[in-house]
Amino acid sequence: MSLSTRVIAAVGAVVVIGAGTVGGSIAYAMGQEEPSSHRVTLTVGRSSTEVGPFCFNDGKPLTEQQQEECQNRASEALDAGKLPSSDVVASDQLGLGVTPDVADRGWWANTNGGQQAQGGRFILASAAKGSTYSGSVSASKALNASGKTLVTVVESDPKQPDAIYGVWYFQLNTQDA
Template structure:
């Protein structure tokens, strides 16, 4: 017994509508109505890790005193190996990504501390990825290299988010 053309077309249309509804249901289940996160991404070679900002004030500028406390907490978390981290070798390439809304304000990323800072990207605005840099030029001589990423309004110099990562220095 063969099905008529109109029956076949009707079944195909039902299958398409059903697939669309299933797809929408999966999207709804994954999305759950949650707002987008403010995660930054550290990319080393072919690996990546994401982290929520260590310093964040709900989208408002962060007070100077809170930034200082945040930096102290990040240093402690680094020592305690609690920061999001990836292994890095001198032959790797390193890049950083930030959320679009914060990238539009302006941002930068660097390794090291104080006078020993090495920029990954400086004064970026609008772009969400730093392009990759040779890890050899970014690594410290210690067992870990801290990466600091900051969203800073280019006009007011106010900080809106700061993320910290560790790169675990490996011998090649």
């Protein structure tokens, strides 16, 4: 059985239109009219997850109240399993990438894992300005013992550390090797 050129073209058109619809639906669901230029990509091993900000104030610093509300919503989303997540094994490499708009202002990232000597946090990127990639680290260093590790990425100018412009969250789900 062979397919005609018309059938193949029609199927291709449906796939393209469907992909466009899904992309538009995601942007709409996030309350944005179009994809944001403020995106973060979490890379775990050979897979990656890219998301827009969890909390964002149209390029203006988040107020203290907005920051508190953001943390509360993130905690609820984490408890409900609604944060973007990736499965990870201790031997995986982790890395974070940000868009140039985020890199130009500055950003930092950490996990709620790591050694107690580090205060129970592991720094993935420290006050990076101009850099779009955190570099790769071994997941074993960044994971916490609970099996669910929270990754927090914050857009903030290193010269004004209290001015937070955007926040992203990811959940790492530890798997057996």
